[in-house]
Amino acid sequence: MSVSKSSLSIGDSKTMVVVDNLTRSQIVMYAGASGDYNPLHTDEVFATQVAGYPSVFAHGMLTMGATGRLVTDWFGPENVAYYGVRFVNQVWPGDTLTVTATVVSEITEESGQWLATIGVETVNQHGAVVVSGTAKVTLA
Template identity: 40%
Template sequence: MSTLAPGAVLPERAFGPVTMTDIVRYQGASGDLNPMHHDDELARSAGYPEAFGVGMLGAGWLAAYCTEQFGEETVRRFRTRFLRIVYRGDVLHAGGEVVREFEEAGERRVELRLRITRGDGEVVIEGSAEFAVA
């Protein structure tokens, strides 16, 4: 990332299309085996069109997006908020911008505003993070 000044936009990254394999692999890794995420019949009985993605899967992709840019060792804070359900077939786009650059605990840091959108542009996850930068 060449500039970290407030207002700088991070390059976008796509994830997906989301598959049942993505969802089930995340469920197994996280221990969240709620059948609403892999049983279409159960999800339909609860009023959903089909089983849907685990919210933390998208948060994990957003974290991966950030650490690809800044490195895992530089994470100082990471928060997300789930806004919409993600279904199989959705293509997700991670993006963000620098909110501020500051110094704390003797290191230079940036604060980011983050989001994941679906192909239709609707925000499904929003978040914020702080990273130590050189």
């Protein structure tokens, strides 16, 4: 699936809820799939009694992965040339995450391919940014 260059303009934007009421079980699923079994994410006893956090919290990479869904749904996973984020705030069980992706600059040509730059930002239910970043996608 490719989005055509002619159908895209600066400022085009989409929004999607990618996590609704994050469960501890989803965090455990991510640990199992990724191989990051850090007890800060998977072990409530350790996270609260030893590390002093209010609960376990999500891997930043889980939030980055969930955020990427809006970009891959829009442009096709095979067309992602670059995807990068900064981790801004922690994500906790019960959080709901909403991603906004926006075309942020002119479409450019690089080695014969049209590329769009997409800004992505994910906020929690309080409106606080949890990750913020950029994707570059190839267009048809």
